[in-house]
Amino acid sequence: MLFSTRAEYGVRLMVELGRHAGDQPVSLNAVAENERLPLSYLEHLVAKLRKAGLVESQRGARGGYRLARPADRIDMLEVVQALEGAITPMECFHPEPEGKVSCSHEADGDHACATKLLWTKVHGGVAKALSGTTLADLVEFAGAGGDGPPEPDPTKAVAGAA
Amino acid sequence: MLFSTRAEYGVRLMVELGRHAGDQPVSLNAVAENERLPLSYLEHLVAKLRKAGLVESQRGARGGYRLARPADRIDMLEVVQALEGAITPMECFHPEPEGKVSCSHEADGDHACATKLLWTKVHGGVAKALSGTTLADLVEFAGAGGDGPPEPDPTKAVAGAA
DNA sequence: CCTTCTCCGACTGATTGGCTAGGATTTAGT
DNA sequence: ACTAAATCCTAGCCAATCAGTCGGAGAAGG
Numbered sequence: 001m002l003f004s005t006r007a008e009y010g011v012r013l014m015v016e017l018g019r020h021a022g023d024q025p026v027s028l029n030a031v032a033e034n035e036r037l038p039l040s041y042l043e044h045l046v047a048k049l050r051k052a053g054l055v056e057s058q059r060g061a062r063g064g065y066r067l068a069r070p071a072d073r074i075d076m077l078e079v080v081q082a083l084e085g086a087i088t089p090m091e092c093f094h095p096e097p098e099g100k101v102s103c104s105h106e107a108d109g110d111h112a113c114a115t116k117l118l119w120t121k122v123h124g125g126v127a128k129a130l131s132g133t134t135l136a137d138l139v140e141f142a143g144a145g146g147d148g149p150p151e152p153d154p155t156k157a158v159a160g161a162a
Numbered sequence: 163m164l165f166s167t168r169a170e171y172g173v174r175l176m177v178e179l180g181r182h183a184g185d186q187p188v189s190l191n192a193v194a195e196n197e198r199l200p201l202s203y204l205e206h207l208v209a210k211l212r213k214a215g216l217v218e219s220q221r222g223a224r225g226g227y228r229l230a231r232p233a234d235r236i237d238m239l240e241v242v243q244a245l246e247g248a249i250t251p252m253e254c255f256h257p258e259p260e261g262k263v264s265c266s267h268e269a270d271g272d273h274a275c276a277t278k279l280l281w282t283k284v285h286g287g288v289a290k291a292l293s294g295t296t297l298a299d300l301v302e303f304a305g306a307g308g309d310g311p312p313e314p315d316p317t318k319a320v321a322g323a324a
Numbered sequence: 325c326c327t328t329c330t331c332c333g334a335c336t337g338a339t340t341g342g343c344t345a346g347g348a349t350t351t352a353g354t
Numbered sequence: 355a356c357t358a359a360a361t362c363c364t365a366g367c368c369a370a371t372c373a374g375t376c377g378g379a380g381a382a383g384g
Contacts, residue, residue, distance in 0.1 A: 002164050002251040008277055015276040041374055060382025061328040076280055089164040114177040114304035115170055118238055118295055125287030133280055142276035203343055222351025223359040
């Protein structure tokens, strides 16, 4: 399992907010009911999203949450990172400012850490997949599958693209 | 953390075996010392690799492990899958025979699972990164980048007897 | 002032990750 | 035949994380 339910629930929450763009804020309760997710757990998740500056909150009655930016300017790398923490393939993997990567074992001596090449590739693949997707993409995808007529399944094309 | 140390240790183990291709089998003890990893933990990992048909074992004194195939015909997707189990981005994510993907929530009704698109992309990215890399690539990388030449010196580690 | 809602921290039960222990079995060398 | 060096197998342990609950303190609208 690459990610935990935090990412899953959190992304679904974001999509739900994205569907009500421009409207009044959406209460967590509404989201929980729509998505059949535990309210009190969502509270924790939305807190992370808020601290990351991805959603804004309005307290009090008729309050709730809304996106801090238009959905097409929110890329999913940000979202998933906010929910799951820094996404690294491995414990020893430390991405550095200038795109380089350091590895904890390298000090051990014998030879370069053989896995560095592999984890760098994996990290790149995930980062590309996430940052190449905006929340708007997901909202549109969800909308198409739900209210509107069925469209050709985009997941098939991507899955075969390896 | 995308992967656990199982993948890390297991891959390093495989690389170590790949460095001694054609030679006598390498004992786990030697690998453990070279890589400074706990022997008894490696035993569990190598068992998975053996069951997956990636390494062969020779029991008894002077026994050990060797690759079941040449390193350039072992792709890392197989290796990581053997170690970590099926690699899916999310609990609800079930890759199906024909490249399609099913999602547990889809039965829930309201609308298509919005996250499916995202996880499919992520899965594709990881799979591509892993299956596009062979063990030989890592062996070469480790040899080239290391401060020591990839010169095989198996006598040193095992040199207790005779 | 009461209801709705966000916010916050503490707590919990189950699972997983990383690792150790102990032994059974197989084989090479003497 | 004996012994040392290995693989193999099962069981269990401890700490951390996951997924979620609970109770309550604020803030805002009616």
